[in-house]
Amino acid sequence: MTVDRRIADITDRIRERSAPTREPYLARIRAKGAAGPVRRHLSCGNLAHGFAACGPTDKARLSGDHTPNLGIITAYNDMLSAHQPFERFPELIREAAREVGGTAQVASGVPAMCDGVTQGQIGMEMSLFSRDVIAMAAAVGLSHDMFDATVYLGVCDKIVPGLAIAALTFGHLPAIFVPAGPMTSGLPNDEKAKIRQLYAEGKVGRDALLESESKSYHGPGTCTFYGTANSNQMLMEIMGLHTPGSSFINPNTPLRDALTREATKRALSITAIGNEFTPAGEIVDERAVVNGVVGLHATGGSTNHTLHLVAIARAAGIQLTWQDISDLSDVTPLLARVYPNGLADVNHFHAAGGMGFLIRELLDHGFLHEDVRTVWGTGLRAYAIEAKLSEDGQSVFRAAAPVESGDPKVLTTGDKPFSNNGGLRILTGNVGSAVIKVSAVKPERRIVEAPAKIFNDQDELLAAFNAGSLTGDFVAVVRFQGPRSNGMPELHKLTPALGVLLDRGQKVALVTDGRMSGASGKVPAAIHVTPEAKDGGVIGRIREGDMIRLDGEAGTLEVLVEAAELGGREPAQIDLSANEFGLGRELFGVFRNSVGAASEGASVF
Known part of the structure; x- marks a missing residue:
């Protein structure tokens, strides 16, 4: 379906406004991409340093020009519940890369702080700035110029925006974002909020508050309310930087691992060495940015993205303004109710149809640009699906998104929105x-x-x-x-x-x-x-x-x-x-x- 005229007009004005910065950006990344596999430009000493710690097979592959090498940027630490599952991912990625004749190396780790830990504390004063530190830390790792594509392991508030800025700064390289997924559902968010208010009134003590919080945040994975972390995952999928259907699969499950392996192999297949070269800077154009804003409004997403989306867009030479965001809100229907704008959590959202259902409904009613490039290929329609585990338990297959919502109180259709404008x-x-x-x-x-x-x-x-x-x-x-x-x-x-x-x-x-x-x-x-x-x-x-x-x-x-x-x-x-x-x-x-x-x-x- 053709995109709604109002959304097309906003996209056109962003494109026109951005031309003086977008065109030089594209010229820079295209010139860098045209140079071909990067390792051929390194001296023997450079290259020897770059693969000194690798095993014999990887060394042999990296010494030539025809093996794609994947750079891993990881935000792993074991204090953040959302990032703790990433401990296992580098080895999964290396094994998957070897299976298809490629190689993978951790290029760098980046800091990842938890706003939940620092909320109301002094450390929160560094939270927003950590986004730009993350972008710079990723750039340091990628500056070795050893890589033909990248995968980014990050989930939470400032981490994904920082990684996205880095991915677009190195926009000549293909980039796939690989999430860890939300924790399983714990104490319902509305019950947690009630205990917080009772504590604020002095009606319950710290022991009751801590018990409540511990039942809410109880295991590995993202917090289950629809805050910045889960808004990040929605954005990466609707902007075409995830493999389809991967945003909200719980950690440490067979499907989660299969999606990680699949993302690895896909990243290696879209390098300049092959026939499907898909640089990140070409994916994130004005249409993809508008799709991201529409997704944010349609789901009642995080206010923090009025900061982050502007900064991400600028990294790609695109001049997004608050007025653009406001105007898109006026024409985008609200299709999801996930806490705090509803009682459900992201696991309920996923069970009701999740991203595949949401994207299908927005496409069918003309609220998204379908004709975009993604890491999966051309066109956003490929994301109107559900990811499932194949019978072999090792690979992924995709079925069409359900026709009806599994819970109309959580996720609704484009013709029956919760509101006619965005969140x-x-x-x-x-x-x-x-x-x-x-x-x-x-x-x-x-x-x-x-x-x-x-x-x-x-x-x-x-x-x-x-x-x-x-x-x-x-x-x-x-x-x-x-x-x-x-x-x-x-x-x-x-x-x-x-x-x-x-x-x-x-x-x-x-x-x-x-x-x-x-x-x-x-x-x-x-x-x-x-x-x-x-x-x-x-x-x-x-x-x-x-x-x-x-x-x-x-x-x-x-x-x-x-x-x-x-x-x-x-x-x-x-x-x-x-x-x-x-x-x-x-x-x-x-x-x-x-x-x-x-x-x-x-x-x-």
Whole structure:
């Protein structure tokens, strides 16, 4: 089916805007790709160093020009549940490569931090910056120029975006992303949220809270709510960088291993040595980026991707803006309800039909570009499937996605959407630009007009909550949380307290130049406010008691103060020196000083 005219028009304007940067990018990667297998350009000493640790068979293969060599970039560590399964993957990949006459080497490991561990802690101030560190660390590994294709092992919040930036920086190489999959379902997410609120109210103790959290996050794999990590997997599949049907298969299962082996063999088959050369920089074009944004809206995905998708696109020379994201939200239907915009988790989403069903419905109703290149070949229709294990237990076969949803409360059809527009929205007004996740907010809570209460960090707000001083309707303005102030930490720690106030019948909203979370929930939250307070943004001119109107339906964010008075106020200034030291923050001063605005991806590149 032809793509919807409105989506085609947005794609065309992105293409036109991007031409001055996209065309030079393509020229660079095509020139590099035309040079052929890279190892022929290495000296004998270079090459000997590159395969010194290999066994005899791999050495013999790597000494010639005709054996494809796969570079593995891994984000393995055994503290992150989502990344612990990657411990086994390099050996699986090496064995699969040898079976088809290729070789594979771990090119580098990249750091991977867990926002769940650092939430509300000092370490969170390095979380966003870790994305760009990951891209640079991957580049160091690939700079050896030993590889004909790459596989990227990553799952969580900043890791996949960082790896995607690296893959596009080395866009002359084919790249396949290989996920580890979600953990099996534990304590339901809504029950976990209830315990968090009870703890915030002092009605249960830390022992009950820890028991609840441990039952939720209980084994290897991604957290099962639909936050940034699982949004990452959706994006990599809908943008054609996964093998079809691979996003949400649980770790350490025969199908998961079979998909990893298959991804390896596919990566080796699309190098410049063969007849299906498919560089990553050619896959990720304007159509693929738009498909990613549509997928994000259709599933009510993570607010963090209003940062990450902009940065990923720029790595491919594509100029994606928040206005593009907002306009695509206006025309994209919401087809999935996964916590926090529903009660189901990603395992329920997958069981209801998952990515294959979602992609088929979006294609059939004209919301996706079908005529794209993918790691699987030409055309996104090949992704409207289910991946299953063959009878031999070793390989994968694919069946068409189910015609009907396995659970219409979790995943619906294009003609019966949960909402006629997407899960994310851009807010504009005299405060600046901001992002809100409306899909998880009840319609009656999407418009709040109330006086401002000003806080300069999240601890000030929590102290006020614990003191019982957050009475009546109000808009919490939490400022000096932007990338230049302290690295733009997630403020998800505020969710239980603000949720308690909502349940008490108060009208409450949050306005911040920080991030909330990929799991932004029922509290209406205008996040990523740009310009940030540190840059003299209007958020720093708001005063205690000013009336603020947040309208998630109309997409506006206004402080109801006369323009002359607002403009005449001096922006607030506070001492931020405490953010510069401790737990390695002193090493990230160059990031805080160089980072761009949230609307531009909050990147140092």
